[in-house]
Amino acid sequence: xxxxxxxxxxxxxxxxxxxxxxxxxxxxxxxxxxxxxxxxxxxxxxxxxxxxxxxxxxxxxxxxxxxxxxxxxxxxxxxxxxxxxxxxxxxxxxxxxxxxxxxxxxxxxxxxxxxxxxxxxxxxxxxxxxxxxxxxxxxxxxxxxxxxxxxxxxxxxxxxxxxxxxxxxxxxxxxxxxxxxxxxxxxxxxxxxxxxxxxxxxxxxxxxxxxxxxxxxxxxxxxxxxxxxxxxxxxxxxxxxxxxxxxxxxxxxxxxxxxxxxxxxxxxxxxxxxxxxxxxxxxxxxxxxxxxxxxxxxxxxxxxxxxxxxxxxxxxxxxxxxxxxxxxxxxxxxxxxxxxxxxxxxxxxxxxxxxxxxxxxxxxxxxxxxxxxxxxxxxxxx
Amino acid sequence: xxxxxxxxxxxxxxxxxxxxxxxxxxxxxxxxxxxxxxxxxxxxxxxxxxxxxxxxxxxxxxxxxxxxxxxxxxxxxxxxxxxxxxxxxxxxxxxxxxxxxxxxxxxxxxxxxxxxxxxxxxxxxxxxxxxxxxxxxxxxxxxxxxxxxxxxxxxxxxxxxxxxxxxxxxxxxxxxxxxxxxxxxxxxxxxxxxxxxxxxxxxxxxxxxxxxxxxxxxxxxxxxxxxxxxxxxxxxxxxxxxxxxxxxxxxxxxxxxxxxxxxxxxxxxxxxxxxxxxxxxxxxxxxxxxxxxxxxxxxxxxxxxxxxxxxxxxxxxxxxxxxxxxxxxxxxxxxxxxxxxxxxxxxxxxxxxxxxxxxxxxxxxxxxxxxxxxxxxxxxxx
Numbered sequence: 001x002x003x004x005x006x007x008x009x010x011x012x013x014x015x016x017x018x019x020x021x022x023x024x025x026x027x028x029x030x031x032x033x034x035x036x037x038x039x040x041x042x043x044x045x046x047x048x049x050x051x052x053x054x055x056x057x058x059x060x061x062x063x064x065x066x067x068x069x070x071x072x073x074x075x076x077x078x079x080x081x082x083x084x085x086x087x088x089x090x091x092x093x094x095x096x097x098x099x100x101x102x103x104x105x106x107x108x109x110x111x112x113x114x115x116x117x118x119x120x121x122x123x124x125x126x127x128x129x130x131x132x133x134x135x136x137x138x139x140x141x142x143x144x145x146x147x148x149x150x151x152x153x154x155x156x157x158x159x160x161x162x163x164x165x166x167x168x169x170x171x172x173x174x175x176x177x178x179x180x181x182x183x184x185x186x187x188x189x190x191x192x193x194x195x196x197x198x199x200x201x202x203x204x205x206x207x208x209x210x211x212x213x214x215x216x217x218x219x220x221x222x223x224x225x226x227x228x229x230x231x232x233x234x235x236x237x238x239x240x241x242x243x244x245x246x247x248x249x250x251x252x253x254x255x256x257x258x259x260x261x262x263x264x265x266x267x268x269x270x271x272x273x274x275x276x277x278x279x280x281x282x283x284x285x286x287x288x289x290x291x292x293x294x295x296x297x298x299x300x301x302x303x304x305x306x307x308x309x310x311x312x313x314x315x316x317x318x319x320x321x322x323x324x325x326x327x328x329x330x331x332x333x334x335x336x337x338x339x340x341x342x343x344x345x346x347x348x349x350x351x352x353x354x355x356x357x358x359x360x361x362x363x364x365x366x367x368x369x370x371x372x373x374x375x376x377x378x379x380x381x382x
Numbered sequence: 383x384x385x386x387x388x389x390x391x392x393x394x395x396x397x398x399x400x401x402x403x404x405x406x407x408x409x410x411x412x413x414x415x416x417x418x419x420x421x422x423x424x425x426x427x428x429x430x431x432x433x434x435x436x437x438x439x440x441x442x443x444x445x446x447x448x449x450x451x452x453x454x455x456x457x458x459x460x461x462x463x464x465x466x467x468x469x470x471x472x473x474x475x476x477x478x479x480x481x482x483x484x485x486x487x488x489x490x491x492x493x494x495x496x497x498x499x500x501x502x503x504x505x506x507x508x509x510x511x512x513x514x515x516x517x518x519x520x521x522x523x524x525x526x527x528x529x530x531x532x533x534x535x536x537x538x539x540x541x542x543x544x545x546x547x548x549x550x551x552x553x554x555x556x557x558x559x560x561x562x563x564x565x566x567x568x569x570x571x572x573x574x575x576x577x578x579x580x581x582x583x584x585x586x587x588x589x590x591x592x593x594x595x596x597x598x599x600x601x602x603x604x605x606x607x608x609x610x611x612x613x614x615x616x617x618x619x620x621x622x623x624x625x626x627x628x629x630x631x632x633x634x635x636x637x638x639x640x641x642x643x644x645x646x647x648x649x650x651x652x653x654x655x656x657x658x659x660x661x662x663x664x665x666x667x668x669x670x671x672x673x674x675x676x677x678x679x680x681x682x683x684x685x686x687x688x689x690x691x692x693x694x695x696x697x698x699x700x701x702x703x704x705x706x707x708x709x710x711x712x713x714x715x716x717x718x719x720x721x722x723x724x725x726x727x728x729x730x731x732x733x734x735x736x737x738x739x740x741x742x743x744x745x746x747x748x749x750x751x752x753x754x755x756x757x758x759x760x761x762x763x764x
Contacts, residue, residue: 041423041714332423
């Protein structure tokens with residue numbers, strides 16, 4: 001049994017997900033390292049120190065640079081970046097549709113221009129699986145289309161149908177690749193992705209169809225791309241009952257601590273988001289009393305850590321005043337300390353979430369956390 | 383006794399320098415953290431891991447941002463940046479004469495424009511001492527003029543005379559500051575600086591005059607600013623016999639590993655240089671077989687560490703191929719790993735130097751090292 005559901009509290013699930021690279025305790029927040037490196041000069045040694053369980057790398061970026069063939073030659077992503085815990089790779093689809101110079105979507109796949117050197121690249125389900133197989137990640141994501149959040153039914157329905165056909169091709173290709181002797185990780189797992197915009201009926205119909213395929217896990221894609229939080233929660237609530245209870249559910253690209261608390265309550269296991277790194281870059285630190293902006297003048301001589309009581313490497317060693325100075329002076333160390341703190345905050349939040357579910361006090365816990373974030377009060381302020 | 387000369391091998395000195403922030407084993411290479419932070423997102427925690435004994439911060443930069451009054455309010459540099467070992471601050475003079483928008487040199491001091499906000503600042507010996515006292519460094523440097531390496535005798539002689547008069551004012555001001563109750567570090571030490579361009583007679587005359595002042599240490603300034611290596615070594619050789627044997631000698635801003643090996647042989651104790659960080663930024667790594675450029679295509683799939691056998695955090699955990707990929711992708715982690723390696727290389731070189739002097743085999747050691755650097759052969763290459 002790959003996924004072991006330990007307990008539930010309402011719809012919130014507390015589980016273990018067993019992989020060839022170790023056990024993932026869920027709910028879990030995966031830490032994003034786009035090109036096999038976390039922004040802010042954070043290394044895999046640091047990730048262990050801040051309690052990271054799963055690292056997430058981007059297939060499209062690694063295909064373009066250094067190239068997945070190079071990574072395979074180096075023994076796969078785990079060896080390349082020196083990380084022995086699980087790695088999830090996305091399919092490349094999201095970047096192809098958002099970042100790259102998209103040329104055309106066809107039944108076979110997508111043609112686009114590389115953002116690095118402009119060369120024309122073709123990627124379809126088979127190519128995505130081949131690249132992810134070369135990377136040797138623990139979990140590979142199916143190649144899908146992630147349509148705009150404002151797309152009409154008339155666009156979404158045929159897109160979802162094609163995404164379903166692409167999933168079948170992904171499954172077949174992965175099976176074939178995992179049987180090859182020279183494959184980096186022959187136990188690579190494929191997660192299917194639910195799409196359907198904000199149309200519940202399309203989402204549910206699609207969820208049922210992919211659930212029938214009995215894949216190792218399922219993701220909800222195409223959310224947090226511009227729709228309201230109310231829509232996001234409504235769709236999660238509609239979809240999760242139609243995905244297998246005995247499989248992990250991954251909400252792609254989400255989100256704020258509040259988003260995560262809400263989604264866990266609706267049965268989500270896996271999360272990932274660039275907020276902790278991106279916000280760190282802008283001086284925003286996550287705390288249990290809301291986000292604070294270290295660039296604010298009031299922190300100029302504040303000798304307390306970002307969050308009093310926090311056990312992250314930044315808070316154990318440096319003051320708000322010092323980190324503020326580093327950020328103002330444009331010193332990379334400032335960003336590094338911010339990112340270490342923010343990722344630790346997310347990882348630690350998930351730990352608290354898991355404990356609250358185990359103790360069947362999740363809804364109280366959630367209410368307390370949300371109240372704290374919103375109060376925005378620095379407990380030790382005058 | 384502040385400076386304890388343990389042994390000599392030829393003119394090379396092996397000593398201990400006792401300070402209020404601990405003992406410095408010399409010869410020593412100080413690691414440069416301009417604005418109270420090492421480039422490459424290297425923290426004071428990292429410095430301990432790579433064997434750093436003394437951190438060097440720049441008075442001018444810290445005066446401009448965050449402001450030395452702020453640092454004093456935070457309890458001084460040691461507390462501000464969380465570093466409990468010795469810190470040396472320069473006088474600000476070098477930056478004022480090279481980086482800032484210099485307006486005028488007068489007997490009183492120098493007027494210049496801040497490089498951050500353009501505001502007019504005046505700095506003389508008293509101001510420099512006051513700022514360094516606010517920073518609370520272990521060792522403060524005298525405020526001097528560092529003339530161009532191509533300056534004529536007619537410029538150098540009056541400049542050196544003024545630098546001597548400034549030194550007397552620095553000494554008096556520091557004495558006064560160290561007697562004040564609210565001073566951060568009341569045992570702050572003042573090092574005098576020898577100047578005189580490449581004119582041996584001016585250098586020697588000046589060295590004798592400052593030696594008479596019985597300061598805790600002496601620096602040789604104004605070298606490594608464009609003159610030839612031969613001139614640099616000639617001046618060091620001329621000056622060191624006229625500085626007290628029982629005091630540390632600091633060669634400012636020097637240099638390459640080869641420069642350091644040569645200067646140690648001529649009696650120098652302290653060094654600092656931005657090469658390890660600056661070269662790291664450009665993909666150049668120091669090794670015992672010379673510098674290598676990680677951006678070189680031949681390292682694309684090289685799974686060995688930067689230097690096989692090196693115990694730095696980069697070499698213990700990551701390959702040349704991975705670091706090359708990070709540098710190519712512009713990931714901050716690449717720079718961090720390069721800087722950690724290069725600083726470790728320098729710190730470790732000093733450790734080997736100290737051992738070689740203790741064992742009275744310094745000249746052989748130096749010859750072997752220099753031959754290795756020049757051979758440029760990667761020992762494990764095919």
